[in-house]
Amino acid sequence: MTRTHLLALGAAALALAGCSKGAENATAPANGTSAAAATPPAGQDWTQVVSATPEGGMVMGNPNAPVKLVEYLSLTCPHCAEFAETGYAKLQDYVKKGTLSLEMRNYVRDPIDMTATLVTRCNGPQTYFAMTEQALAQQQQIMAKIQQVPQAELQRLQSAPPADQFKALATLLGIDQFAKQRGVPQSKLDQCFADKAALDQLVAGTSKANEIPGFPGTPTFLLNGTMLQNAGTWEGLEPQLKSAGA
Structure with a gap:
């Protein structure tokens, strides 16, 4: 995905290319044994233990969890929104046990996606x-606008310029109000929209995902490195989580 293509607006911004019902490649290896639950840091549960990853993602859970799940997701992909609605709360139950960590890697498909993604990352891993x-729960409202x-x-x-595009889209689609309601002031938003390093990292991460053999689109899950x-x-x-021991 080139920078020019990423920033193209109009009908291309609404295309669903790169958004599939789910990965259809290799099945994850199974060990058939559930791992023992692990104790989180005092005063926390494992869903509150979060950090950025070298790959540009955000990870939640026990750093030593024996089962490691990676999700590639797009904030403008309806299948990702469907999975979030039905699966995220249940995934967090596994994370709380300490047997599973969840890393999310943004696969950015269009300018609206980039705008919303920069907002979700603006205050860092904790939020x-x-x-x-x-944001996924409000996807239909945003896309309708x-x-x-x-x-x-x-x-x-x-x-x-890219930063001006993102700021304008945030205003047009109400993404700026979404952010402010969650403690991100306009001054911080402006900084995040102008953060070239963050933009480049997201574009590079999307390009790297496209290099994965057979990458089908979003959502795609890797379990202990296997798609x-x-x-x-x-x-x-x-x-598949149970089979892997989560």
């Missing part, structure tokens, strides 16, 4: 997971 889940934006305005934004088959729903994912 990332909650803001990501809430783009239909109301005049085409001339979208065309005008195409020639604007899962038919894991785009909770009903498809949970048996």
Whole structure:
């Protein structure tokens, strides 16, 4: 994905390319034995233990969890929103046991996705997971608003610098209000939209995902490094987590 393509607006911003029902590649290896629960730090549960990863993701849970799940997700992918609605609370129950860690890696498909992703990451790892889940819950509302934006305005934004595009989209789609309601002031938003290093990291992470053999789109799950088959729903994912010992 090139920078030019990433920042193209208009109809391309609404395309669902790169969004699939679930990965359909190798099945995760199974050990058939559930790992023992682990004790979290005092005063916390494992869902409160979060950090950034070298790969550009955010990870939640026991750093020594024997089962490590990675999700590639897009904030404009409806299948990701469906999974979040049905699966995230149940995933967190596994994380709380200390047997599973969950890393989310953003797969950025369009300018709206980039705008929302920069917002969810703006206050760092501690608020990332909650803001990501809430952004996915509001996905339909956000995407509906783009239909109301005049085409001339979208065309005008195409020639604007990236930070100005993201700020304008945030205002047009109510993403800025979403952020402010969650403790991110406008001054901080402006800094995050202008953070070239963060933008480059997200673009690079998306390009790297595209290099994974057979990468089908989002959501895609890796379990202990192996891409899962038919894991785009909770009903498809949970048996594979149990099989791996989560």
